[in-house]
Amino acid sequence: MLIAIIVSFLAGVTVVVSRTTNARLAAETSLFKSTFYNYIFGLMGSVLVLLVMHFFVAPQFPKVPLPLHINQLWIYLGGAMGVCTVSISNAVVTRISSFCITLLMFVGQVFTGIVLDIIISHSFSLGNLLGGICVTIGLILNLWFDKKSDSESQISAS
DSSP: OOHHHHHHHHHHHHHHHHHHHHHHHHHSOOOHHHHHHHHHHHHHHHHHEEEHHHHHHHOOOOOOOOOGGGGGGGGHHHHHHHHHHHHHHHTTTSSSOHHHHHHHHHHHHHHHHHHHHHIIIIIOOOOHHHHHHHHHHHHEEEEEEHHHHHHHHHHOOO
């Protein structure tokens, strides 16, 4: 359990660091080039991990039923959604603090997870909803206090 917590924490760290790095690359090149490089290097890293796992772990891959029916085409949307996520992150990271964008993405994930739980498994978690609402309220309060602090510092400077 402790290893899973540590790995999850490190995954969160890498998300923030990679988002900031991608945004800097987008500022130097372009939004589309930085997204392209993100996916090319991600593909190379994934292939490397796959090869290492193949020789040391022998992973089991789930079989995708072929031919696909029209209601199974969502299986292939992960890459397109990832491109959208990286592109949007690259575009907004330079305009919003890393803290705020991380919280906004977390809130989006919580509420999307709640909606998906309702749609897919027909279950609802009041605890997740209340947690998402608490984080949203905290984010709003943080933004409000930051705005108030910025306006007070501008008044005292003039």
